[in-house]
Amino acid sequence: MSARKQQLLKQHRRKKRVVLLIALLALILLGVFAPWWSVPLAVILGWVAHEAWFADHLFYSPRDDYRYDFPQGSVALPVSLGPHGLHIADGALPVDAETLVLEVEVKASLLGRWLDPQVLIEGAEHDRQDFERGVSGKRYINLSGQGDALRAGHLRVHGRHCRLGQQGVLHAFHNPDYARQRLLIIAPHADDAELAAFGQYSRCQDVWIVTLTQGEIEAEHYQRLGLDKAAAARLKGRLRTWDSIAAPLWGGIPAERCVQLGYYCLQLPAMAAEPSQAFGSRESGESDVRSARGFNSLPLPADRDGAPTWLNLVADLTTLIEYVRPEVILTAHPELDPHADHVHATCATLEAIGRSSWKPQTLLLYANHLHDNDRWPMGPADGGIALPPCIEALPADPLWSPALDAATRIDKAQALALQHDLQTPLTGKKRLRRLIQRLLAGRQWPATGDDEFFRKAVRRHELFWVRKVD
Known part of the structure; x- marks a missing residue:
């Protein structure tokens, strides 16, 4: 996280503490000078107002300008x-x-x-x-x-x-139609390829999808089946591994062109810091990536020892780049998407490109997450994608934003519906918040699914930053 973002986060938390302190003092005064029932009523109304109008996580001021620099000559x-x-x-x-x-x-x-x-x-x-x-x-x-x-x-x-x-x-x-070029998609987790680029890959004739991690953590939902934490994580990892191979079929990508590497969620930063050290799962108890590779159609370097190391990850990606020989690699934007696995997935990809005998021409960069604003893209599903908040200028990359017709948007929503991680039921608190925001703030959510990504990802456009490979 940048120093400015850390400062904005501290300011946000400080303002929130000040507001809570003022609200507490107001409640005390209300309790002294007003009937007893006015205090619980004020608490309820204050909470409803918070959920309707102040629950968005914006770690910048809405009065800040977005700052985008585009290349000279554009x-x-x-x-x-x-x-x-x-x-x-x-x-x-x-x-x-x-x-x-x-x-x-x-x-x-x-x-x-x-x-x-x-x-x-x-x-x-x-x-x-x-x-x-x-x-x-x-x-x-x-x-x-x-x-x-x-x-x-x-x-x-x-x-x-x-x-x-x-x-x-x-x-x-002006861009070429990158869907007409040989494409390799780097997905840190199952569903990242669908969220970012279903519209693109579903019309691409020559595409491979590589998923880096099993997606096994945060498996509390599966403990309701009577499983302990480790067993629930292993089940979730198996399900999301299956998703990474099976869901692309809906977009026309055969299973033999989908590769699951089987590394472990949120361990990529530690692997990068100590490249030869193995880092097993935080939750499942597993430490052999071969358990997730049964569907792969070609051998990879880490198949030899199954060790979840950075060296193995980079070697796997190097082998895939040399085998697929992509003209375009689609991967997470390392300066915009803050998810640790996304940042390090792109770092590993760049390192693999440097080692590979085959050099792609173009990187297409996507952002499935933002640190500054967890509602972007804002607004309801099926709207366009405005550029995301950018308070600190990014590298001056051109943009490519292909449009998705209505039929493709429906297919994209169904591709997301195939993902187990996007089917976890909403908590009662989230459902109540949505009801309040619907009634008081006029917000809408799609009928295709409850997860927020059904609103954020199923849009009139997909959006990529175009970066040439030196």
Whole structure:
């Protein structure tokens, strides 16, 4: 975690303690000067208000500008926004630009402090992209798939519960269709490939999916079957190993092109720190990765001793890169996605590329998690994906954001429904919070599944940062 993010987290916790202290003092005064029943009533109303409007985890101010730097030479066109549409002020939109991002000021109205501010896009299709309540700063709206409507002068962008600046900048990117190139997907866990790139890999003719870990930890849900902690973890690991091989079949990827490496969850950072040291599971009691490799169609270096070491992981990935010979590798964004396994999965991939005799041309980077905002992408399922909060500028990578049609979005939701880890029932507290937010804040969740990823991942776009391999 960066120093700024640590500082923001400390500020968030400090403000929360101050608010709780003020609330406690108010309750004491209420108990002294008001009827006895006013105190429990105030506690209930305060808790309901918290769940409806203050339960989001934002470790930055909604008034902060997002900061994105794009490569020199990328197309940036001044645009004007008005009641009659979005107009390019100078020049024309390049014909070959398929990924379009509008940089514009977004300012919440008074109602937008209590209801989610929405940017409504009316063009080839209607779209909606939500932002933080109380937003007041620079944001980036995804207009990919709306190029024809923009060129024809028929694209209208306006706010609900917010106002948009009258001037903006349209960033346009041209990419080849990476789904037509040989693709290797690095999934730290079963479901990461589906969350990030189901739309892409389901239309790719030449793709392999490599899952690094068994996904065996946090298996309390399976202890209800009468299993102890270790046995529940082993069962969960077996189920998620199966998911990593079987779920891609729904997207047309045969099992022989899916590889499970069998390393253990949250142990990749320790493995990287001591490359020759074996790190077994924290919860299942296992320490031999071969137990998860029974479905693999080709031999790998770690099959010899089964040791969960960094050296074996990098050797496995090097062998796979040389065997698959991918033109494109899709992996987690190491500067944006903070999950420890995701960061180190990409580190291992880069190390393997360095050792491999085969060099891919392109990395496509995805973010399935954020540290700053656990609701991104904000808003309901089937909306577009606006760029995520970026308070500290990332490396200046171009973007690729292919659009998913309605049928593909349904298929993506069903692919997620095949994942055991996304089928754990919600707790009573989460269900009550959702009911309160639905009634008081107007939020919606999809019918396809209860897990938050059914809302966050099933979108009108998928989003990747494009980084060339040196």
